[in-house]
Amino acid sequence: MIVGVRSSWRDTFYRIPAKILTIVFAGFLLFPNFSWAQSLTANVDRSTVYQGEQVEYSVEIQGTLRAKNPQFPDFNGFRVLSGPNESSNFQIINGQMSSSIRYSWILVPLKVGSLTIGPTTAQVGGQTASSNPLTMQILDRGTPTPQGGASSGGNSGGSGGNSGGGGGSPDIIVKAEVSKSEVYANEPVNVVYKLYFRKNLTRYQVSKLPSTVGFWSEDLPMPEQNRLPDQTVQGSQYGVVVVRKITLFPTNPGQLTVDPLEISCDVQEQRQTTRQRSRSIFDNFFDDPFFNSMQVTTQSAFSDPIRLKVKPLPTEGRPETFAGEVGQYNMNVTLEPKEIKTNEAVTLRISIRGQGNIKLINEPKINIPLDIERYDPKISDRIDKNSGVIQGEKNFEYLLIPRVPGQQKIPPVEFAYFDPVKKQYNTLRSEPLELKVAQGSGILSSVTHSVSREDVRWRGQDIRYIKLTTDNFQPKGVGFAGSAGFYGLLLSPVFLLGIGFLYQQQRDRLEQNIPRARRSRAYTKAMKAWKLVDKTKQQSSEIFYGNLTKAFAGYLADVLNLPEAQGGSLETMEALAETGISEEVVSEIRAILDSSDFARFASGSDSAQDREQLLQRTKAMIQRLEKDINT
Amino acid sequence: MMRGIFLASILTVWWGTAIGADNRSLFEEGNRHFQEEAYREAIDSYTQILNQGLESPEVYFNLGNAYYKLGESARAILNYERALKLSPRDQDIQTNLNLVNRTIVDRVESPPILFLWRWMNTIRDNMTANEWGKWSVITLWVAVAGIALSVFRRRGLLRQPIRYLAGVLFVVWVVFFAGYLWKSHTDRNTVQAIVTTQKVEVLSAPDETGTVLFDLHEGVKIRVLRNVPGWAEITLLDPQKRGWLPIDVMEII
Numbered sequence: 001m002i003v004g005v006r007s008s009w010r011d012t013f014y015r016i017p018a019k020i021l022t023i024v025f026a027g028f029l030l031f032p033n034f035s036w037a038q039s040l041t042a043n044v045d046r047s048t049v050y051q052g053e054q055v056e057y058s059v060e061i062q063g064t065l066r067a068k069n070p071q072f073p074d075f076n077g078f079r080v081l082s083g084p085n086e087s088s089n090f091q092i093i094n095g096q097m098s099s100s101i102r103y104s105w106i107l108v109p110l111k112v113g114s115l116t117i118g119p120t121t122a123q124v125g126g127q128t129a130s131s132n133p134l135t136m137q138i139l140d141r142g143t144p145t146p147q148g149g150a151s152s153g154g155n156s157g158g159s160g161g162n163s164g165g166g167g168g169s170p171d172i173i174v175k176a177e178v179s180k181s182e183v184y185a186n187e188p189v190n191v192v193y194k195l196y197f198r199k200n201l202t203r204y205q206v207s208k209l210p211s212t213v214g215f216w217s218e219d220l221p222m223p224e225q226n227r228l229p230d231q232t233v234q235g236s237q238y239g240v241v242v243v244r245k246i247t248l249f250p251t252n253p254g255q256l257t258v259d260p261l262e263i264s265c266d267v268q269e270q271r272q273t274t275r276q277r278s279r280s281i282f283d284n285f286f287d288d289p290f291f292n293s294m295q296v297t298t299q300s301a302f303s304d305p306i307r308l309k310v311k312p313l314p315t316e317g318r319p320e321t322f323a324g325e326v327g328q329y330n331m332n333v334t335l336e337p338k339e340i341k342t343n344e345a346v347t348l349r350i351s352i353r354g355q356g357n358i359k360l361i362n363e364p365k366i367n368i369p370l371d372i373e374r375y376d377p378k379i380s381d382r383i384d385k386n387s388g389v390i391q392g393e394k395n396f397e398y399l400l401i402p403r404v405p406g407q408q409k410i411p412p413v414e415f416a417y418f419d420p421v422k423k424q425y426n427t428l429r430s431e432p433l434e435l436k437v438a439q440g441s442g443i444l445s446s447v448t449h450s451v452s453r454e455d456v457r458w459r460g461q462d463i464r465y466i467k468l469t470t471d472n473f474q475p476k477g478v479g480f481a482g483s484a485g486f487y488g489l490l491l492s493p494v495f496l497l498g499i500g501f502l503y504q505q506q507r508d509r510l511e512q513n514i515p516r517a518r519r520s521r522a523y524t525k526a527m528k529a530w531k532l533v534d535k536t537k538q539q540s541s542e543i544f545y546g547n548l549t550k551a552f553a554g555y556l557a558d559v560l561n562l563p564e565a566q567g568g569s570l571e572t573m574e575a576l577a578e579t580g581i582s583e584e585v586v587s588e589i590r591a592i593l594d595s596s597d598f599a600r601f602a603s604g605s606d607s608a609q610d611r612e613q614l615l616q617r618t619k620a621m622i623q624r625l626e627k628d629i630n631t
Numbered sequence: 632m633m634r635g636i637f638l639a640s641i642l643t644v645w646w647g648t649a650i651g652a653d654n655r656s657l658f659e660e661g662n663r664h665f666q667e668e669a670y671r672e673a674i675d676s677y678t679q680i681l682n683q684g685l686e687s688p689e690v691y692f693n694l695g696n697a698y699y700k701l702g703e704s705a706r707a708i709l710n711y712e713r714a715l716k717l718s719p720r721d722q723d724i725q726t727n728l729n730l731v732n733r734t735i736v737d738r739v740e741s742p743p744i745l746f747l748w749r750w751m752n753t754i755r756d757n758m759t760a761n762e763w764g765k766w767s768v769i770t771l772w773v774a775v776a777g778i779a780l781s782v783f784r785r786r787g788l789l790r791q792p793i794r795y796l797a798g799v800l801f802v803v804w805v806v807f808f809a810g811y812l813w814k815s816h817t818d819r820n821t822v823q824a825i826v827t828t829q830k831v832e833v834l835s836a837p838d839e840t841g842t843v844l845f846d847l848h849e850g851v852k853i854r855v856l857r858n859v860p861g862w863a864e865i866t867l868l869d870p871q872k873r874g875w876l877p878i879d880v881m882e883i884i
Contacts (some may be wrong), residue, residue: 140765463730464723466665466693473654473685481764481815489768490808500779 007363008115022246039063039367040131051112053170054081054300058104059120064449065090065099073118073133078107081302094539108302109138125253135292172197174243174263176303186312186326186357187391187420189248190220193261193303196231196238200268206244207300214252220245221384247390249357257305264300300409319416319427321365324420327356328366331364333413333430342440346400348433353393353528358383361394364415372435403436409434411419444547454484470586481561522558526551530619544611549593552618556589561631581628592618654680661693670697688718692727698729704849705882706756709825712852712884719757735850741868749868755814757783763811770807774800822855824865833874844874853881 057075061067065088072084083105090099109115115138121130173196183189195204228240243263250256313326332351340346352361358381369372376400383392402408408432418425425464480486510517529551536544555573557564560575576586595614661676677694680686695710702785711728758766777797781790829849834841837859847853853865856873863881866873 461730463696463699463727466662466664466696467689467723469685470655470658470689471686473680473690474683476684476686479759479761479764481761481811486764486768490771493772497775498781500783504783 011579013613040122040129041115042126042131042134044117044121044134047134048139049109050113050170051109052110052141055107055109055136056104056132057083057107057117058102060100060102060108061124061129062098062100062126064342065101067101070103070120070122072103073104075107077111077115078109078117079108080259081108083107086171104424109136112140114138114181114280117600137545170301171199171267172201172263172265172299172301173238174261174301174303175305176258176261178306178308179306182309182311183250184252184313184326184418184420185251186249186313186324186360186418188327188356189250189308190388191246191258191306192242193244193246193263194228194265195241195243195265195301196233197265197267198236201239201241202266202268202296204241204243204263204265207264208260210261212248212258214250214256215258216249216251216360218247218249218383218385218390220247220388220390244276245388249306249360250308250310252377253310255311256308260302260305261551262300264298266296267299268296313418313453314423317425319414319425321414321419321427322416322425323362324435325356325361326420327353327354328354328419329361329417329426329428331413331415331428331430333433335410335433335435338434339436339438340402341438342402344401344440346402346435348398348400348410350396350398350415350430351393352415353391354397355389355391356417357395358390358392363396364413366398366413367411368398368400369410371402372408372410373403375399375403376402376428385425400435400436405437405439406436407434424619518558518561519629523556523622525558525624526555529554533615537608537615541611542600545596548614548618549596549600552592552622554597555622555625559625579629582623585624585628588617589621592621636728654683654685658690658693658803661697665693665697665700668700671858673697674701681877686713686717688714688721688724690714691717692721692724695724695727695731704731704734705825705827708735708850709827709882709884710826712823716884717759719759732850736848737851739851739867739869739872742870744811749851755810755817757816758810760811760815760818763807763814767804767811770800770804772802774798805827823884824853824855824863825884826851826853826876826880827882828880831876831880833872833876835874837864837875841875845872852884855881855883 001109008328013321040059040061042057042059044058049055055078055172059070059072061070071547084103085105086101086103088099088101091097091439092472105122115136117136118136119130121128175194175196177192178196179190190215193206197204222242222245226242229243230237230239231439232238244261248258330353332353333350334349334351335346350366350514352364361381362378363379378397378399379394380397381394385391412432413430414427416425416427457612510520529547533544533547533551554564556562556576560572562572562575573586573590576589592614596618598609599614657676657680661673664670664673664676668685674694675698677690677697680690691710691714695707695714697702698706698710708728708731711724711731714724715721715728774797777793777800781794781797784790826847826849832843833845833847835844838841847852847867849865852876853867853876856866858864858878861878862875863878864873865876865881
């Protein structure tokens, strides 16, 4: 009973485990006492190959399903096309278990001569085991590597597939032809992959596409008739087929490499048992395919990697609006309709047409006035690859809605690109666009006004400008607040108010003490009365002396706190005597009052001089009394 | 004696106006340099005024603008803050300060505080201590005059309204005076500074060997809490962040 368990990860070579199974099985048959020693075995499928041919190198570790940190050789002198491909194998045969891991690589020798692949080491079951080193013989093909007569300039090359019958020429060759090897960034490069074959091909397919890191890649459509005229390479005639056409746009300057393309083919081969050369006619007859059994083998071949030198775009003469477009373009800008009412839509269409990376064309810069509302553009592109170059057009459609009536101007639309052929920048500029906006209908316009009124928008920011004038400079750190003057000003009104209150209180107290009040106001009152006396100096003696008597007697009444009417009476004289003033003064007072009374009624006997004299006497008396009488 | 005083006062007035005129021309010279985009020279002119112990918000403002144009954010912030201290309601200063503050590295946010407290702080800082003082003097005088009028005039048409007005003014005076006391107290007790070195490490102790707590960058506003020789304990707007800095990496506002 045979149970095979097979697992594989990256392995594309499905035939191999079956092979191993057979080998292992055969091993069991041949060596019944097969020891379970773990061992590493390295193998190559052919030990003598031509330069550029593929070789499979494999290492098998038996007795385990798991190898600890295997160390692989570094394959000096080879290019590793794939690997390590890991597969493991587990079997139970008649109750006997066996297991193995296999690592395999596909290598292409690069040098002619003897090449050695170092040993592989791995830790298996606690022990370190290593495989045998292998030495291979690499043969020169005898003639140089085919340089395609069809290649148009740039670097091209190819490496052959498995050479079937020797003779130095491989059965299949893959060549990559580039239109130029030195380009500007974003300049298109066409790459054509061609398959050269010597024998009948029943089928071919691209088994590994090159990765295009650093490029924007566009596949070009294949021509319907992809078979090219036969070519002679290295003396052999080859059929030529275009396998693939792509356009690459290198995105960044520098040295870029496009990985090889792998093609696998099914090649129909005659099983040739006879000698190949110096055949006889007889032999030739039997050499006919009819008589030979046909064998189909699968072969694969790689193109050489393509190296491109990508130059940066020149900085000299680069327009400010340049956004990275490279190619040859035209621009067409239309504004439809040109006359419109407010709040209706206008379409601004910018169409850029030409050759280049159409998909990567950026929106050209347009400055729509703020009064026109602008919506995000509808972007569409159309690319035509049929003519072998990438060309097409990209459309930007803006919907604009003017909100304010009037003649609106849209500045010219600018689009700058670099022309790699002329090696210079080019700026396309449209005509300035004009739009006539009429006032919309009434109902709408009332809406319009509320819509069109909008905040003033910021367009930039900067600091406010310096002050051009200044107040007087103050000494630093010295302020009005906290100074003595400040506290003085704060406290002084309080003091003033206090003083006012004291005064007020005094006055109120005086007003309540009538004799005191009368006394303190007596002089002021007398002075008021005196003015009246002065005024009436020229009038009749009755009025003048009447006023004089009234003023003086009133003063006396106030000072002595007597009723007004008793001003000149006997009680007055007694009260005067009580105040302790001298007899002379009292008699003088009486004399003044008497003479005034006398003159009042003896009309016509007085002179102006007499009146003046009496006035002086009275005045002097009042002043004297003011000093002498204190109550 | 009287003559001496008179002469001295004449001399003082003459000296004062002479200095004033001199500084005004320095200020104008600075402005001229600024207009000619000779910002270094403008800074020199403005600084000459300040070196005489004189100041005005406009000088600080223009100085801040000149530093801004030279890309020295920290110096610009420092001078705007100084200008704002003298003239807190100036929109130009506030605008420029906000603009420059957006360019600095550190984003320091004050912890959320009660809105009422925030309002009161805003009102307090809306006027300088001088202005609070000035208004408290004015309101007090008007209030006292009103009280005097209403008390001492026996009869009068407006006696009653004047009395009410005086009462209201007295309350207003209380507000202004309280504002003055609070503002001047705050001014005395808040020492703020701007970090003028590109990047500094805030340490846990006034010592080179202290643990590095956090980094501060040019232009950030800090508050100085106390000093030891060569070192200052500082805190950010967020009082949780607190530590020691060498004195020479900052400039007091």
